[in-house]
Amino acid sequence: MRIKKLIAASIAAVVISSSAALAEFPERTVENIFPWSAGVAMSVSQIIAKAMGEELGVSLPVVSTPGAAGTKAFKTAMNRPADGYTIFDGYVAPLVLQPVLGNADWTYKDFKPLHSAVSNAFSIGVKKGDPRFKTFEDLMEYGKANPGKLRYSSGSRNNLPHMVIAKVLQTYGVVAQNIPYKTDGDARKDLKAGVLDFSFINVGAYLQDKEGFDILLVLSELDGAKKSYDGAPNITDLGIDTGLSGLAPMGWTWWLVHKDTPDEVADVLREAMKKAMSRDDVKEAITRVGFVPLEWDHTQYDDVVGPVSGQLGAMGNALKWEEEELKKLN
Amino acid sequence: MLIDSILSGYGLFMTPMAIGLTLLGVLFGLVVGALPGLGPLMGIILLLPVAIGLPPVAAMGFLIAIFVGGSCGGSISAILLPIPGTPLAAATLFDGYPMAKKGRASDAIGIAISASAIGGLFGGVVLILLAPALAQFASNFAPPEYAALAVTGLIAIAVISKESLLKGLIAGCFGLLIATIGTDEFSTGYRFTFDSHHMLNGFHIVAVVVGLFAISEMAYQTMSDDLIKKPEIEIARPGFGSIFLTLKHWKNLLRSSTIGAFFGTLPGAGGVISSFTSYAVAKASAGPDEKYGEGAEGGVVATESANNSTVGGTLVPSLALGIPGDASSAVLIGALLILGFFPGPTLFEQQPEIVGGIFLVYLASNIFLLIAGILATPLFVYVLRIPKAYLIPIVLLLCCIGTYALQASVFDLFVMLGFGIVGILFRAANYPLSPIVIGIILGPLLENNLRRSLLISDNGYWIFLDRPISAILIIVNIILIAGAVWFALRGKAHSNTALMDKH
Numbered sequence: 001m002r003i004k005k006l007i008a009a010s011i012a013a014v015v016i017s018s019s020a021a022l023a024e025f026p027e028r029t030v031e032n033i034f035p036w037s038a039g040v041a042m043s044v045s046q047i048i049a050k051a052m053g054e055e056l057g058v059s060l061p062v063v064s065t066p067g068a069a070g071t072k073a074f075k076t077a078m079n080r081p082a083d084g085y086t087i088f089d090g091y092v093a094p095l096v097l098q099p100v101l102g103n104a105d106w107t108y109k110d111f112k113p114l115h116s117a118v119s120n121a122f123s124i125g126v127k128k129g130d131p132r133f134k135t136f137e138d139l140m141e142y143g144k145a146n147p148g149k150l151r152y153s154s155g156s157r158n159n160l161p162h163m164v165i166a167k168v169l170q171t172y173g174v175v176a177q178n179i180p181y182k183t184d185g186d187a188r189k190d191l192k193a194g195v196l197d198f199s200f201i202n203v204g205a206y207l208q209d210k211e212g213f214d215i216l217l218v219l220s221e222l223d224g225a226k227k228s229y230d231g232a233p234n235i236t237d238l239g240i241d242t243g244l245s246g247l248a249p250m251g252w253t254w255w256l257v258h259k260d261t262p263d264e265v266a267d268v269l270r271e272a273m274k275k276a277m278s279r280d281d282v283k284e285a286i287t288r289v290g291f292v293p294l295e296w297d298h299t300q301y302d303d304v305v306g307p308v309s310g311q312l313g314a315m316g317n318a319l320k321w322e323e324e325e326l327k328k329l330n
Numbered sequence: 331m332l333i334d335s336i337l338s339g340y341g342l343f344m345t346p347m348a349i350g351l352t353l354l355g356v357l358f359g360l361v362v363g364a365l366p367g368l369g370p371l372m373g374i375i376l377l378l379p380v381a382i383g384l385p386p387v388a389a390m391g392f393l394i395a396i397f398v399g400g401s402c403g404g405s406i407s408a409i410l411l412p413i414p415g416t417p418l419a420a421a422t423l424f425d426g427y428p429m430a431k432k433g434r435a436s437d438a439i440g441i442a443i444s445a446s447a448i449g450g451l452f453g454g455v456v457l458i459l460l461a462p463a464l465a466q467f468a469s470n471f472a473p474p475e476y477a478a479l480a481v482t483g484l485i486a487i488a489v490i491s492k493e494s495l496l497k498g499l500i501a502g503c504f505g506l507l508i509a510t511i512g513t514d515e516f517s518t519g520y521r522f523t524f525d526s527h528h529m530l531n532g533f534h535i536v537a538v539v540v541g542l543f544a545i546s547e548m549a550y551q552t553m554s555d556d557l558i559k560k561p562e563i564e565i566a567r568p569g570f571g572s573i574f575l576t577l578k579h580w581k582n583l584l585r586s587s588t589i590g591a592f593f594g595t596l597p598g599a600g601g602v603i604s605s606f607t608s609y610a611v612a613k614a615s616a617g618p619d620e621k622y623g624e625g626a627e628g629g630v631v632a633t634e635s636a637n638n639s640t641v642g643g644t645l646v647p648s649l650a651l652g653i654p655g656d657a658s659s660a661v662l663i664g665a666l667l668i669l670g671f672f673p674g675p676t677l678f679e680q681q682p683e684i685v686g687g688i689f690l691v692y693l694a695s696n697i698f699l700l701i702a703g704i705l706a707t708p709l710f711v712y713v714l715r716i717p718k719a720y721l722i723p724i725v726l727l728l729c730c731i732g733t734y735a736l737q738a739s740v741f742d743l744f745v746m747l748g749f750g751i752v753g754i755l756f757r758a759a760n761y762p763l764s765p766i767v768i769g770i771i772l773g774p775l776l777e778n779n780l781r782r783s784l785l786i787s788d789n790g791y792w793i794f795l796d797r798p799i800s801a802i803l804i805i806v807n808i809i810l811i812a813g814a815v816w817f818a819l820r821g822k823a824h825s826n827t828a829l830m831d832k833h
Contacts, residue, residue, distance in 0.1 A: 031738060038375060038657055043664030050379040063738050067531025068513045068520070075527035076739070151786055158518045179785050180515045182778070183660070185653040186597060195472045195786060204667065208652035209674040285382070289667045
C-alpha cells in the first residue's frame with residue numbers, strides 16, 4: 001500500500017512538475033534554424049523572429065545553417081529535442097521539394113505547423129535592353145534554334161526556381177544550360193555582364209535594380225505577383241501550363257516544430273507567431289523588402305501545403321529531363 | 331553630385347544617436363573581433379534586430395562600425411596570444427606576434443589599429459570617389475577571372491612560405507582537400523560527408539581556424555614551465571605615435587590598401603585573400619634587412635590596412651549594384667532593405683542623403699577606430715600580464731563559446747578540437763598553418779569558378795584566354811610561378827654551394 005502511494009505520489013510529482021514546466025514555456029532562448037546563408041531572406045526571418053520573441057518574452061535568434069539545398073538545417077533541427085525550443089524555418093525547398101526529388105526521407109506531414117510566414121515570387125529576366133530578347137517568346141525561339149546554347153541561372157541548382165524554369169523550358173522544348181552560383185547576387189552580376197542569357201529574378205532583386213533587368217515572365221498566376229513586377233506578363237498571359245498554381249511555383253516558408261512537440265508548447269508558439277504576423281510593423285517591414293507576409297494559421301497547413309506537395313510531385317522531374325537532354329547534345 | 335549627397339547626409343549623421351552608436355559599434359566590433367570564433371559577421375547578425383528599429387543612418391552606422399571594428403579586432407588577439415580572433419587576422423600573426431615577443435606588443439597593436447583605420451579611410455575614399463565606376467569594372471570579373479585570381483592567391487603560399495616552400499605547398503594542398511568536403515554545388519552530390527548531416531556544408535572555416543591556431547597554441551603554452559608566474563613585462567604605453575610608425579611605411583600602406591579595396595570590390599573575394607596577398611606582395615618587395623616573419627612592422631601594416639580597406643571595397647558593389655561583396659555586406663544589404671532602402675543605382679539617384687549618410691558613418695567608424703582603439707590598447711595589452719595558468723583556460727573557454735555560437739552546433743566544437751590536434755601535429759613537424767587556411771578559402775573559389783567557366787564555354791578552355799582580364803591574370807600567374815621556381819632553384823644552388831664550401 002505504501003509503495004503504491006509512493007508511486008502515485010511520484011507520478012503526481014512528475015505530472016505537476018512537467019505541467020509547471022510547460023506553464024513556464026519558454027524559459028529560455030528559442031532558436032529558429034534557417035536553411036540558407038545570411039542575406040535578405042534571413043533578414044526577413046529575423047523581422048518575424050524579433051516580433052515573435054517579443055510576444056514570447058524571450059530572445060529568438062535565427063541561426064543560419066546552410067547546406068545541401070536546405071536539408072542540413074532540417075536534419076540539424078530534427079536532431080534537437082522535441083521541446084519547442086527549436087523552430088524549423090520551413091522553406092519549400094527542404095520541406096516539400098527535396099522529399100519530392102527523393103533527396104530527403106520526410107514529408108511535410110512529419111512536422112507540426114506554427115503559422116505561415118512569407119512568400120516570394122520568381123520571374124525570368126534578361127539584361128536590360130538585350131536586343132535579342134524583347135519578349136519571352138523571342139527567348140524561346142532563340143532557344144529552340146540553338147539547343148543547349150542558352151545559359152541561365154536559378155542561383156543554386158535543384159532549388160524551386162530551377163525546377164519551375166526547367167518545367168517551363170520543357171513545355172517549350174527548349175534545352176538550356178543551368179549554371180549554379182553560390183549566391184543569387186553573383187548570378188545577377190553575370191547576367192548584367194552578358195555572361196548569362198537569362199536568370200531567375202526574385203521580387204527583392206527586381207525592386208533593388210529595376211533598371212538592370214527586363215522581366216520577361218512572372219512565374220506565378222497570382223495578380224499580386226504580377227503587380228510586384230510592374231505588370232510584366234505572367235504564365236497565364238502566355239498560356240503556359242506548368243501544372244503549378246497558388247504557392248507551388250513560389251518560394252515560401254512555414255514555421256514548424258518537431259512532430260512530437262507537446263501541443264501545449266506548440267500552442268504557445270502558435271499564439272505568439274500569429275500575434276507577430278498580424279502586427280502592422282511586421283507586415284510593413286516584410287512588404288518593404290518585396291516579400292509577402294502570409295496569414296494562414298496552423299489549421300490551414302494541410303490545405304495549403306498539401307496541394308503544393310501534390311503539384312510538385314505530379315509535374316514530373318523536369319530537372320532530370322533537362323539533364324538527359326543536355327547529355328544527348330554532348 | 332557627390333558633395334551634394336555627402337552634404338545632404340550630414341544632417342542625418344550629425345545626431346547624438348548616430349554618432350554614439352557608431353562609436354559603440356566600433357567598440358563592440360573590436361571586442362567580437364578579438365574574441366576567437368566571433369567576428370564581424372556574427373557581431374552584425376547579433377545586433378541586426380536592434381538596428382532595424384533605429385533611424386536609418388544611425389542603424390547603418392551601428393552595423394558598419396561593427397564591421398569596421400570587427401575587421402580590426404582579430405589582430406589584437408593575433409598579436410598578443412598569438413591567436414587570430416578572426417580568419418581575417420591570420421596573416422597578421424606572421425609579424426605581429428614576433429613583435430610582441432620582442433616587447434613591442436603596444437607598438438604592434440598601435441600599428442595594427444592605425445593601419446586598419448588608415449586603410450579603411452583609403453577604402454572609404456575609393457568608395458566615395460569611384461563606387462559606380464568600380465562596380466562597373468568589377469562586373470567584368472566573371473568565373474574565368476575568379477578562377478585565374480584564385481590561382482594567384484594560391485601562388486601567394488609560395489611567397490609567404492619562402493623558407494619551407496615544400497612544406498607550405500603540402501599544407502596548402504591539405505587545405506584544398508579539406509575544402510572538397512560537403513555538397514558539390516554542381517552535381518549536388520555529397521563528398522566525404524560520411525552520411526553525417528553536420529558535414530553537408532563542409533567544416534566551418536572559423537571552427538577550423540580557431541582549432542588550428544588557438545587550440546594548438548594553448549596546448550604548446552601548457553608545456554612551458556612558467557604557468558603560474560606573473561609575466562614581468564615592461565609594457566610601454568602606446569600613443570598616437572603609432573600613427574607615425576605606420577605612416578613611415580606609406581608606400582606599403584598605399585599598396586596594401588589598394589589591393590584590399592580592389593579585392594573588396596570583387597564579390598566573393600573577401601578580406602582573408604586580400605590580407606594574405608598584400609602580405610605576400612609586401613614581403614616580396616621588401617629588402618632582406620626588413621626581416622619579414624621576425625617582427626617586421628611592414629607585415630602588420632600590409633595585412634591590417636588591406637583587410638580594413640576591403641570593408642570599404644565590399645560596400646562598393648553592395649551599395650552601387652545591390653550585390654553583396656561578402657557575407658557581412660549581405661547582412662548589411664538586408665538591414666538596408668528592411669529599413670526601406672534599396673541598394674543599387676537608384677539609391678544614389680533617389681536617396682542621395684542616405685548614401686551620403688552611409689559614406690559619413692563609414693568614414694567616422696574608421697576615425698573612431700583610430701582614436702578609441704589606441705586609447706584602449708593598454709587594456710588589451712594587460713592580457714600579457716595574466717599568468718598563463720589563468721589565461722589558457724579563459725582563452726579555451728572563449729574559443730568554445732565563440733565556436734559554438736557560429737551555428738549553435740556541438741559538432742563545430744569537435745571540428746575545433748580535431749583541427750587543434752592537426753595544428754599541434756603540423757607545428758611539431760614544423761609545417762606552416764596559414765597555407766591550410768588559404769587552401770580552404772581558395773579551394774571552392776578555384777574549383778567552382780573553373781567548372782562554371784567550362785559550363786559557360788561548353789568545355790572549351792579558350793574562355794580563359796579569350797577574355798582579356800582573364801588572359802592577363804593567367805600571364806601574371808605564369809610569370810609568378812616561373813619566378814617562384816627560379817628563386818627556389820637558385821636558393822637550392824646557393825645552399826649547395828654553401829654546403830660544399832663548408833666541407
